[in-house]
Each structure stands twice: as C-alpha cells, then as structure tokens.
Amino acid sequence: MKQEAATISIIIPLYNAERTIERCLGSVTRQTYSNLEIILVDDGSTDRSPDICDRYAEKDTRIRVAHQPNAGVGAARNAGMSVMHGDYLFFLDADDYIFPETIATLYAEARSTESDITIGNARVSTGNDRFSEVPSFSYQSVTAEKQAIPQVRYELFYDPGYGVPVWNKLYRSGFLKRYAITFERLPTLSEDRLFNTQCFIRHPVIQLVNRYTYVYCTEASTIMRSKIQAPIEKSLRVVKSMQDSFESIQGLSEFEDLLAWLVFGLINQVARNFTIHHDHAFKEIRDFLVAYKQNETVSRCLRAMASGKYLEGIARPSWVRYARDLSRMLNRGAYTAAASLLFLRFKIEARRRRIE
Structure with missing residues (x-):
C-alpha cells in the first residue's frame, strides 16, 4: 500500500515586502x-503586499492569507503556527526564495531518517547576481551524543549559517507540539535563536x-535590517x-556555555545594527556595553569567556581569539x-559587502 504524502506547511511572515513577495511565492508555487x-x-503592511497576497490566494487554493496589526516577525510566525495542519513545517522569509526541489529534497530525507529537524545548505545573495555559500556543517547527522561535542554545539547554537536561523529547516510538527515550542510573545532580539534553542x-x-535548498537575500531584507529599539531591555x-x-x-550547568555564547552574540548583533543604522554608532x-555589563548574568558569562572557558574545541581560531x-x-x-573594536569590525564588514 502506497504511503500517503505528508502535508508540508510553509509559513511566510511579511511586512512591506511588495518588492520581493512575488519572487518568493513564485518559488513556492513551483515546488515539485x-x-x-x-x-x-x-504583519500590518502599509504597501501593496496585502493585495498581492490576496491575489495569489485567489489563484491557488493551497494559499491562505492572514492579516494582523503589526506585532513583529515572531508573532506573525506564531499566528501561522496556530492555524497550520501540516505534518511538517518550513519557515520562509518573504525576502528570500527556494529552489524547485527544496521541499521534496528535505521531506525525502526527513522521512527516510525519521528526523525531527532536517537542514539543507544555503546560498547568500548579496545582490547583482552575486552569491556566497554558508559554510558546510561538520556532520551529516547529529545524535544526542554528538550534541555534547563543542564544535557541534557551536555550529548548532551559535553559527549563523545553520543553528541560529529558522529558515532552511524542515521541522516535524509533532516534535514542536510535544514541547509547545513557539516564538516569544513580546518583540525581542534573536527570535530564531531562542526558538531553535x-x-x-x-x-x-x-x-x-x-x-542547496534556500537562498537568503541580504540585499532586500525587511525583517533583519530595521533599527533595534530599546536594545538593553x-x-x-x-x-x-x-x-x-x-x-x-x-x-543551568549543562547549558552554561550556550548562555555565554548568547550573551556574547547579542553584543555583536546590537553593535552591528548600531553601525548600520545610527549616526553616532560608536557612542x-x-x-x-556599559549598561549591558551591569547585569549579573552577563558579567558572569563574560568572565567565563575571558578565561577561555567554553572556547576550547571550537575549530574557528579567529572567532575564538576575537571572543576571548x-x-x-x-x-x-x-x-x-x-566599542572601538566592535565599531571597526562592523564598519569593515559593511564596506566589504558594498564592494562585493
């Protein structure tokens, strides 16, 4: 007896994405x-995005559209999760797109391995037909035992290419429901990191x-490139x-390293955002940094990082030196x-991207 094909839910949150949503939807409707x-x-768009979505829904019965007041990407994803019926779940940002075989490839692997989370390779589009690749993961499968290896933990919990983003992952819905995993209700930073952790x-x-199963487009991102409001809070x-x-x-003892990496990662996330968006970024x-360091947990984690704790066994020498x-x-x-180190680091990064 032939096994019935599973339903895959694809959730696409969007805010003022009129320039990219049709490319995104086209890549979804053309899936094999x-x-x-x-x-x-x-999520409360003020451009033509809502009309574009409604028009696509009229043409394809697989498409459902929900309109809500602006509440942030996490709340938008939660809204999608609350009405989904799929056996598996795939998150896609409205700025990005996927290849025709993406869902078929990820689902075939998920079914054959009975995995809870299946992850593909990603390409990064920086505009003008320029692409770079996200570094390859060290292992093809990750068991509970492997999750204790420092390099694996780093790649899963910290590396922005694989562990942090929710895009390019096929989640088994039953796994998410069993542990009631959703996004933070209040707008925050690192929604993806919190969800995946x-x-x-x-x-x-x-x-x-x-x-390759996903193209992440940095040149048009409407989700990641807004100014961070109330960064300390x-x-x-x-x-x-x-x-x-x-x-x-x-x-906490089993996860103290992950908490320390999070504390350090937030410094970089905020500093990068300030460098891009603020006229007085250095100040x-x-x-x-002064306000953040006053927090007891932050201070404890930074002391551990300064001593080299939680940095051993990570095969990223330049990152280890920088973090320490x-x-x-x-x-x-x-x-x-x-502040000087952070400001210069992200100024150089931004200049390099413009040149590329």
Whole structure:
C-alpha cells in the first residue's frame, strides 16, 4: 500500500515586502512537491503586499492569507503556527526564495531518517547576481551524543549559517507540539535563536542535507535590517528567557556555555545594527556595553569567556581569539577599547559587502 504524502506547511511572515513577495511565492508555487499548505501572515503592511497576497490566494487554493496589526516577525510566525495542519513545517522569509526541489529534497530525507529537524545548505545573495555559500556543517547527522561535542554545539547554537536561523529547516510538527515550542510573545532580539534553542535542548534527531535548498537575500531584507529599539531591555529579556528555559529543563550547568555564547552574540548583533543604522554608532555601542555589563548574568558569562572557558574545541581560531579578547576588554571595564573594536569590525564588514 502506497504511503500517503505528508502535508508540508510553509509559513511566510511579511511586512512591506511588495518588492520581493512575488519572487518568493513564485518559488513556492513551483515546488515539485505539491502537497503544500502555504500560509501568508501579513504583519500590518502599509504597501501593496496585502493585495498581492490576496491575489495569489485567489489563484491557488493551497494559499491562505492572514492579516494582523503589526506585532513583529515572531508573532506573525506564531499566528501561522496556530492555524497550520501540516505534518511538517518550513519557515520562509518573504525576502528570500527556494529552489524547485527544496521541499521534496528535505521531506525525502526527513522521512527516510525519521528526523525531527532536517537542514539543507544555503546560498547568500548579496545582490547583482552575486552569491556566497554558508559554510558546510561538520556532520551529516547529529545524535544526542554528538550534541555534547563543542564544535557541534557551536555550529548548532551559535553559527549563523545553520543553528541560529529558522529558515532552511524542515521541522516535524509533532516534535514542536510535544514541547509547545513557539516564538516569544513580546518583540525581542534573536527570535530564531531562542526558538531553535528550545528545539535543540530537547535533543531532537537532526539530519543535514548536502544540497542547496534556500537562498537568503541580504540585499532586500525587511525583517533583519530595521533599527533595534530599546536594545538593553530586549537583550536582557532574551538572556533571562534563555536562562529560565535552561533551568526549567535540567538546570543551568549543562547549558552554561550556550548562555555565554548568547550573551556574547547579542553584543555583536546590537553593535552591528548600531553601525548600520545610527549616526553616532560608536557612542551608542559604548553606552550599550556599559549598561549591558551591569547585569549579573552577563558579567558572569563574560568572565567565563575571558578565561577561555567554553572556547576550547571550537575549530574557528579567529572567532575564538576575537571572543576571548573582546570579553577580556569588557571584563576589565575597557569599554572604549571594546566599542572601538566592535565599531571597526562592523564598519569593515559593511564596506566589504558594498564592494562585493
């Protein structure tokens, strides 16, 4: 007896994405795997995005559209999850697109390996037909035992290419429902990291597919390129949420390294955003560092990073040096030097991207 094809739910949150949503939807409707439930969540757009979504829904019965007041990408994804019926779930940003075989490839791997999370390779589009590749993952499958290896933990919980984003992952719906995993209700930073950490600390079966299945477009991003408002409040909310999650599962000791990486990662996320969007970025970065360091959990994590703890076994020598040096500056209270390092790092990064 032939096995019935599973329904795959694709959730696409969007806000003022009129320039990219048709490219995104075109890539979805052309999938070779056709048993799809396509859920568009318009998060209070003020451009033509809502009309475009409604027009596509009239032409394709697989498409459902929800309109809501602006509440942030996490709330939009939660809205999609609350009405989905699929056996598997795939998140897609409205700025990005997927290849015709993406869903078929990920689903075939998920079914054959009985994985809870299946991850493909990604390409990064920086505009003008220029692409780069996300670095390959060290392992094809990740068991609970492998999740204790420092390099695997780094790639799953910190590396922006694989562990952090929710895009390019096929989640088994039953796994998410079993642990009631959703996005933070309040707008915050690192929504993707928090969501995936909730997944990974439950030791899911993870399978990697060595094929390109996603194109992440940095040149048109409407989700990631907005100014961060209330960065201290949001950063500390993330730290507390993560700490509470760890303590509710098995106690903090098993996950202290992940909390330290999160604390360090938020510094970089905020500094990068300030460098892009703020006229007085250096001062904003320094003020953030001074206030952020006053938090007891942040201070404890940075002391551990400065000592080299949680950095051993990670095969990224330049990142290890950078993380240790910046943490040492902050541990000594050298906020001006730390702000200078961050400001220059992200100024150079932004200039390099413009040249490319």
